Amino acid sequence: MNRITTAAADCRDSRQGPLVTVACKAALAGGALLTSLYKQPHTITMKGKTDLVTEADLAAQDTITTVLAKDTPGIALLAEESAKGHTDNMDGQLWIVDPLDGTTNFAHGFPYFCVSIALLAQGKPQVCAIYSPCMDELFYACAGKGAWLNGDPIKVTTTDHLIEALIGTGFPYDVPQHLQELIAQLKTVLPQVRDIRRAGAAALDLAYVACGRLDGFYERALQPWDTAAGWLLVEEAGGKVSNYGNKPYSVLSKEIVATNGSLHLKLLPLLR
Ligand code: IPD
Ligand code: CA
Ligand code: CA
Numbered sequence: 001m002n003r004i005t006t007a008a009a010d011c012r013d014s015r016q017g018p019l020v021t022v023a024c025k026a027a028l029a030g031g032a033l034l035t036s037l038y039k040q041p042h043t044i045t046m047k048g049k050t051d052l053v054t055e056a057d058l059a060a061q062d063t064i065t066t067v068l069a070k071d072t073p074g075i076a077l078l079a080e081e082s083a084k085g086h087t088d089n090m091d092g093q094l095w096i097v098d099p100l101d102g103t104t105n106f107a108h109g110f111p112y113f114c115v116s117i118a119l120l121a122q123g124k125p126q127v128c129a130i131y132s133p134c135m136d137e138l139f140y141a142c143a144g145k146g147a148w149l150n151g152d153p154i155k156v157t158t159t160d161h162l163i164e165a166l167i168g169t170g171f172p173y174d175v176p177q178h179l180q181e182l183i184a185q186l187k188t189v190l191p192q193v194r195d196i197r198r199a200g201a202a203a204l205d206l207a208y209v210a211c212g213r214l215d216g217f218y219e220r221a222l223q224p225w226d227t228a229a230g231w232l233l234v235e236e237a238g239g240k241v242s243n244y245g246n247k248p249y250s251v252l253s254k255e256i257v258a259t260n261g262s263l264h265l266k267l268l269p270l271l272r
Pocket of ligand 1: 103104170172199200201203219221222226
């Protein structure tokens with residue numbers, strides 16, 4: 001069995017199996033494209049003062065959406081580089097794609113970035129795949145069935161004390177608009193935890209919570225393509241995902257907190 005058919009077998013579901021297969025196939029194809037361009041010079045254009053887009057974002061999106069459209073022609077697509085202000089319409093089934101999460105890392109040769117793909121139905125993730133090319137790590141999950149990394153089931157940590165926790169976070173591109181809050185949260189959270197990581201790819205950060213490399217993660221102002229897949233991975237690995245007010249998470253939420261569950265109510269008050 002190759003790693004794509006393994007995903008379908010792990011899922012043990014006749015409806016989700018074929019869909020997780022497609023998600024994994026598209027994520028691996030996008031990842032192979034990113035690998036082929038990683039060590040080459042990049043063509044960079046600016047979407048904002050610090051928000052880059054490279055030739056690789058566009059080429060990976062093209063590769064991924066071609067696979068998804070061919071294998072699941074009836075399912076709508078929302079992909080970052082062609083989303084003109086994302087839709088609030090989450091009715092029906094929708095593939096959500098971040099073709100390159102961690103573009104700044106990619107452009108600087110910092111090997112922490114991924115492809116992120118999720119299938120939503122009525123706003124809830126059903127299957128997902130996140131692929132980290134530099135580590136050759138394929139994460140996938142199926143709603144109600146579990147989460148895996150390269151074929152092995154994954155679980156969040158059992159860390160119960162913040163002072164033993166490694167917490168991930170991220171900074172939005174419009175830093176000046178959020179600076180006060182970012183600094184205030186760092187001032188509160190940093191002394192209470194073992195350490196903080198700002199690794200630079202939110203989808204992969206969430207996958208790292210799911211597989212126990214991080215105990216929690218929080219960030220404001222993310223987009224549906226940053227969080228849809230990681231949200232499912234964390235929940236299927238036994239963790240908890242909410243907004244800063246502990247309300248149920250939606251990909252349209254303004255902020256996300258994802259933890260191993262035990263730490264959730266301990267981390268939340270530090271973010272408000
Ligand atoms: C970004 C990364 C980063 C996060 C930003 C995102 P991109 O996505 O996930 O870690 O802090 O808010 O926009 O632009 O590399 O796809
Ligand atoms: Ca992203
Ligand atoms: Ca991106």
